[in-house]
Amino acid sequence: MSGGVRTEVDVGRGLVLRNPILTASGTFGYGLEYEPFVDLTALGGIVVKGISPAPRAGNPPPRIVETPSGMLNAIGLQNVGVERFVREKLPALRERGAVVIVNVFGSSEADYVAVVEALEREQGIAAYELNLSCPNVDKGGLAFGRDPDAMRALTRAVRERTGRPLWVKLTPNVTDIAEMARAARDGGADAVSLVNTYVGMVIDVERRRPVLARRTGGLSGPAIRPLAVAAVDQVHRAIDLPIIGIGGITCARDVVEFMLAGARAVQVGTANYNDPAIAQKLVDELVSWCRAHGVGDVNELVGALEE
Amino acid sequence: MPFDVIAAVTDQRELGPDTWLLALDAPQIAAAARAGEFVMLGLPEIDRMLIRRPFSIARVGPAEAGAPRTIEIVYKVFGSRTAMFSTLRPGAKMSVLGPLGRGFWLPEPDGPRELLLVAGGIGIAIFPLLVQQLGARAGEASLLYGARTAAELVLRDWFAERGVAVELATDDGSAGHHGMVTDLLEARLARPARGRRLVMACGPTPMLRAVGDLAMAREVPCQLALEETMACGFGVCLGCVVPRRNPEGEFDRFVRVCTEGPVFDAREVAP
Numbered sequence: 001m002s003g004g005v006r007t008e009v010d011v012g013r014g015l016v017l018r019n020p021i022l023t024a025s026g027t028f029g030y031g032l033e034y035e036p037f038v039d040l041t042a043l044g045g046i047v048v049k050g051i052s053p054a055p056r057a058g059n060p061p062p063r064i065v066e067t068p069s070g071m072l073n074a075i076g077l078q079n080v081g082v083e084r085f086v087r088e089k090l091p092a093l094r095e096r097g098a099v100v101i102v103n104v105f106g107s108s109e110a111d112y113v114a115v116v117e118a119l120e121r122e123q124g125i126a127a128y129e130l131n132l133s134c135p136n137v138d139k140g141g142l143a144f145g146r147d148p149d150a151m152r153a154l155t156r157a158v159r160e161r162t163g164r165p166l167w168v169k170l171t172p173n174v175t176d177i178a179e180m181a182r183a184a185r186d187g188g189a190d191a192v193s194l195v196n197t198y199v200g201m202v203i204d205v206e207r208r209r210p211v212l213a214r215r216t217g218g219l220s221g222p223a224i225r226p227l228a229v230a231a232v233d234q235v236h237r238a239i240d241l242p243i244i245g246i247g248g249i250t251c252a253r254d255v256v257e258f259m260l261a262g263a264r265a266v267q268v269g270t271a272n273y274n275d276p277a278i279a280q281k282l283v284d285e286l287v288s289w290c291r292a293h294g295v296g297d298v299n300e301l302v303g304a305l306e307e
Numbered sequence: 308m309p310f311d312v313i314a315a316v317t318d319q320r321e322l323g324p325d326t327w328l329l330a331l332d333a334p335q336i337a338a339a340a341r342a343g344e345f346v347m348l349g350l351p352e353i354d355r356m357l358i359r360r361p362f363s364i365a366r367v368g369p370a371e372a373g374a375p376r377t378i379e380i381v382y383k384v385f386g387s388r389t390a391m392f393s394t395l396r397p398g399a400k401m402s403v404l405g406p407l408g409r410g411f412w413l414p415e416p417d418g419p420r421e422l423l424l425v426a427g428g429i430g431i432a433i434f435p436l437l438v439q440q441l442g443a444r445a446g447e448a449s450l451l452y453g454a455r456t457a458a459e460l461v462l463r464d465w466f467a468e469r470g471v472a473v474e475l476a477t478d479d480g481s482a483g484h485h486g487m488v489t490d491l492l493e494a495r496l497a498r499p500a501r502g503r504r505l506v507m508a509c510g511p512t513p514m515l516r517a518v519g520d521l522a523m524a525r526e527v528p529c530q531l532a533l534e535e536t537m538a539c540g541f542g543v544c545l546g547c548v549v550p551r552r553n554p555e556g557e558f559d560r561f562v563r564v565c566t567e568g569p570v571f572d573a574r575e576v577a578p
Contacts, residue, residue, distance in 0.1 A: 029543035036308050036541075057561055064538055064546030064561055066358045071538060075545045078561065250353050273539040274353050276311060277402075 002283070005290040006297035009044070009264045012190035012242040013165040015127055017044035017099065017265055020298055021255065021283050024269035025050055025103035025129065025169070026075065027220075028279075035076045037276035042283060044265055045099035047193075048089070050131045052105045053114045055081035060213045064099055065202050068224030070248070071270055072307040073202050074214035077105050080119045094124030103169070105131040107140040109154050116158050118229040130135060130155065130189075133171030133196035145171040145196075148183035155187025166251050167244065170194040170235075172224075177231050178238035185241050193244035193267065194235060195228045222248040222272040229261050236262025236303055250278070252285035259301040309541065310335040310407055313351050317377055317401045322461040325384040326429065328369070330377045337367040337375040338404045342437035343410025343532055343570045346378065346539040348392070349402045358538050362386055363433040363509070364406060378403075381432035381462065407540045408569045411437055411507055411530055419502030423438070424471075425492055425518050427510020431462055433532050434509070439445040440470055446470040447502070449516035451495065452486025453510075457481035489517045496525050507570075508532065508568070512578045529573035535564040542566040543551050551575050 007019040023031075025047040031040055032255035040046060043163045058078025065072050080088070085102075093100050102125055106112040112130060119125055132151055144150045155168055168184035170177055172195040181192045196217025202211045210216070228247020236243055245263030249255060250271045258266045275281070290298060318330035336346060336393035349359035362382055367375035384390050396399065413576075414420070422441075424434050427561035431452060438445050450466050453476040460475055460482055468474045474491050475483025486489055492506070508518040522529035548561035549568075552575065562568070562576070 029541065033541060033543050037311060058545060058548065060550075061546075061561075062536060062547055063548065064536055064544065066538075069357060071358055073538075073544070073546065078548070126405050222354075268355065270538075271353060273544055274349065274357055274359060275402075276539070276541065 002038060003287045005287045005295065006299070007283070007287065009299060010242070011165070011264055015065060015165045018042045019283050019286070020259065020265035021279055021286065022047055022244065022267045023103070023263055023272060023279050024267035025131065027269040027272045030085070031093055031100070032089065034272070034276055038280045040093070040096055040098040042280050043099070045101050047101040047103050047129055047267060048085075049079050050077045050103040050105035050134065051079055051082050051085050051115055051131065052077060053111050055079065055084065055128050062211060062213055064217070065211045067200070067202060068218065069247055070219050070221030072212065072217035073197070074212045074217035076214070077134060078134050082115045086122055090124060091121055091123055092273050099126045099157055100124060101127045101129050101167070103129045103131050105134065105140065108139075109157050111140065111307055112154060113157055113161060117150065120162055125164065127167055128158070128162065129167040129169050129193055130158060130197075131169050133169050135171065135173060135197060135199045135216070136214060142171055142173065145180065148179055149184040151180060152187040155189050159188030160211065164192045167191045167193050169194045169196055170228040172227060172231050173199050181235045181239050181241065185239055189241070189243040191244060191255050192235065193246055195224070195231050195247050198224055204279050220248065222250060224248050225254060229257055232258055232263050233261040247280070252282060255282060255286050256289060256301055259290060260299065260303070260305050262303040264302050278287070309407055310339070311402070311404045312336065313400050314403045316395050316401060319393070319396055322381065323458050326459065326461050327384065329380045329382065329392065329395070331380070331401060331403055332376055332377050333403050333533045334374065334376045336364075336403060337378045340364045340367055340378060340436065341404045341410045341432060342440050343404040344408050345540070345569060346380070346403050346405030346407065348380065351400050351402050356388065359402065359404065359437070359540065361534070361537055361540055363532070363575070364436055365432045366439060367436040367522050368406065370555050380427070385425060395435040404540055408565055411532075411570050414503065414505065416444065420506045421501045423492065423495060423504065423506045424448055424450045425506060425508035425510070425514075426450065426452045427488055427514040428453070428459065430508070430510030430532070432509075435462065435465065436548055437507070438466060438471055448472070449474065449495070451488050451491040453477065453491070453514075455479065487514075489514060489521060492518060492521055496521060496527060504528070506530070515578040519578065523573055530570050531573050531576065531578060532570045533564050533568050533576065533578060540565050549576055549578070552577055
C-alpha cells in the first residue's frame with residue numbers, strides 16, 4: 001500500500017513486487033551508481049546490466065547517438081562478468097535490500113546455463129531475465145530471440161536449473177512477437193519482458209558513414225513507446241503470462257498506458273539518463289494518478305482496456 | 308557527490324562567432340566544482356530534451372563575495388541543442404547535473420612550476436576554473452591558445468589579466484603565430500624549464516594526440532581532457548568510452564570519459 005493505493009503486483013512464481021516500477025537492464029548499471037539519486041529499496045526492483053560468463057569489453061566507440069525522441073546505442077554488453085558481479089556488486093545490493101533481477105547474457109546456451117548456475121549459489125536474487133534480444137552483439141542475444149525453437153530450448157535448459165522466477169526479454173525485431181512469447185512460455189518462463197530495442201541506423205551524411213562504429217544500434221526512448229505498447233497489447237491478447245512492459249516510459253501516464261495494454265509491471269530505461277531519480281518519482285506519480293482516478297489497486301489497470 | 312538541480316540562467320553573452328557564455332544559478336555545484344569537472348545540461352522538461360549534454364565548468368562566480376553562486380559554461384553552437392541553448396535568456400530554467408568526472412590534478416607546489424595549458428578552439432572552456440583555483444599562483448601558468456582566426460580566441464584577455472602568459476596561434480595568421488598551437492608547445496618544450504613542467508590540454512582530438520606525443524617524447528607529465536558523446540554523465544550508459552592502453556601501449560580495456568575522465572594521463576589514453 002502507498003497513499004491508500006495498493007501497489008503490490010504478482011509477476012509470477014510467487015514473486016510479488018512492492019510496486020510495478022522497475023529499471024531496465026543496461027540503463028541502471030549495477031544499481032549502486034544510482035544511490036546518490038534513488039532509494040533502491042523504494043523501487044519494485046532493479047534489473048542489472050546483462051551479465052555474461054566472462055567480462056566483455058564491449059563495442060568500439062562511437063556507441064551512442066541521440067535521435068528524434070530517442071537514442072540509438074550499440075554498447076555491446078560491456079560487463080564485469082559473473083564472477084566479479086557476485087564478488088563486488090551483489091553483496092552491496094543484498095545489504096541494501098534491493099530487489100535484484102539479474103539480466104543474463106551469453107553467446108551460447110551453455111553460457112546462459114553457466115551464468116545461472118554460478119548465480120544459483122548466491123542469495124539475494126529475486127529473478128533472472130534472459131536477454132534473448134540484444135541487437136548489438138555478433139553471437140547470442142538476438143539469434144535466440146528470433147528463432148522460437150532455439151528460444152524454447154534455451155529457456156527450458158535454464159528452467160531445469162533454477163526454481164527462481166525466470167523472465168525472458170523479447171526483441172521486437174521479429175515478424176510475430178506473440179509467437180516468441182509462446183515459445184518462452186512453453187520453455188517454462190514465468191514472465192516475459194518486452195520490448196528490447198529496435199534495430200536502427202543513423203548516417204552522418206557529410207562523411208557518408210554510419211555514426212555508430214557498429215553500423216547499427218538499438219533504438220530506445222519515447223520514439224518507440226507506441227510500438228512497444230502495441231507489442232505488449234499483442235502478447236497480452238495471445239498468451240496468459242505476466243508481462244513486464246518496456247519502451248520509452250517517462251511519466252505516470254506512460255506507466256498506466258503499458259498496464260492498460262496488459263503489463264503487470266514496467267521497466268524504465270532511457271529516461272534514467274535524463275533524470276537519475278525518475279524511477280522513484282514514478283512510484284509516487286503512479287500512486288497520485290491512481291488516487292486522482294479513483295483506482296484503489298494498480299492491478300485494476302492491468303489489461304483493463306474498454307473494448 | 309553530484310547535485311541534480313533546476314537552475315535559472317543568470318547571464319547569456321556572445322563572446323565570439325557562435326561562441327557563448329552561459330551562467331547558471333547553481334550554488335551547490337559552484338561550491339563543489341573542481342577544475343576539469345563538468346556538468347550535464349538539459350531542459351527541465353524531458354519531452355523537450357531527452358539526452359543532456361556534457362559541458363566543462365568554465366568558471367564559478369562571483370569570485371569577489373563569499374561562496375560562489377553561479378557556474379559559467381563557455382560553449383560553441385554546433386548543433387540544434389546548442390543553438391537552442393543560445394536562445395535562453397536570464398530567468399529561463401535548465402536542468403543541471405554536476406559536478407561530474409575526474410578533473411585536473413596538480414602536484415603539490417614544492418617549488419617553482421611551469422604549467423603549460425594548451426587550448427584548441429572551444430577547448431579553452433575548461434581552463435578558466437583552473438586559473439581561478441590556482442589563485443595567486445596563476446603566474447606559474449602559460450596558456451598556449453590556438454584557433455582558426457583571431458575572433459575565435461575568446462577570453463584571452465581574461466587569462467592575461469590574471470597573470471597567465473598567453474601565446475596565440477591562428478590558422479590564418481590573424482593573431483599570434485601563423486600555424487598550429489602544437490608548434491608553440493614544441494618550441495616551449497625545447498627551451499629550458501622554469502620549474503617542474505606539467506602540460507594540460509583540451510581541444511580537438513588530433514591536437515590532443517599531438518600534444519600527448521610531444522610531451523611524452525620529452526617525458527613531461529601531461530593531462531589530456533577528452534570529450535565524447537555521453538547520455539548519463541555518471542558512469543552507467545557506457546556510451547563515452549575510449550580505449551585505455553597498458554604501459555606497453557597495448558589496448559587494455561575501455562574506460563569511461565565521464566567517470567575515469569574526462570582528464571586522463573596522456574600515457575593511459577590514445578585519443
